[in-house]
Amino acid sequence: MRNHVKRLVAGDDLKGSLAALMSECGFQSAVVLSVVGSLMVAHLRAAGGKNVLEIEGPLEIVGATGTLAPAAMHVHLAIADQKGDVFGGHLLDGCIVSSTVEVVLTEVAGWRFGRELDTKTGYNELVALQNMGSK
Secondary structure (H helix, E strand, O other): OOEEEEEEEOOOEHHHHHHHHHHHHOOOOEEEEEEEEEEEEEEEEOOOOOOEEEEEEEEEEEEEEEEEEOOEEEEEEEEEOOOOOEEEEEEOOOOEEEEEEEEEEEEOOOEEEEEEEEOOOOEEEEEEEEOOOOO
């Protein structure tokens, strides 16, 4: 198992940075192991897929999980505001780092993740293919 660790800095876009990390480390499939830090603004797609939440900071990232491939990702993010109210949803572009965000990705060796349109859901959903010859 290989890991990739990166510290993001103020002004970085979280989603764009995750995509760049996948390219940088050369993983064909990865999962989010840890994302810790702060955002100045967050854009999240809420449950149901129609509403986009735009939450102004300061915000703390209190949880993240997801699957990543070189060409696509599916990441959910939970954030807390100054009152401790927590919001969550699907990570969108525009989640901008305030001071720092620490990211740890773990490779899922032997697998190649992709996304294909599922006509039942209307979304590009995970397609996981096991690499032949991998153990």
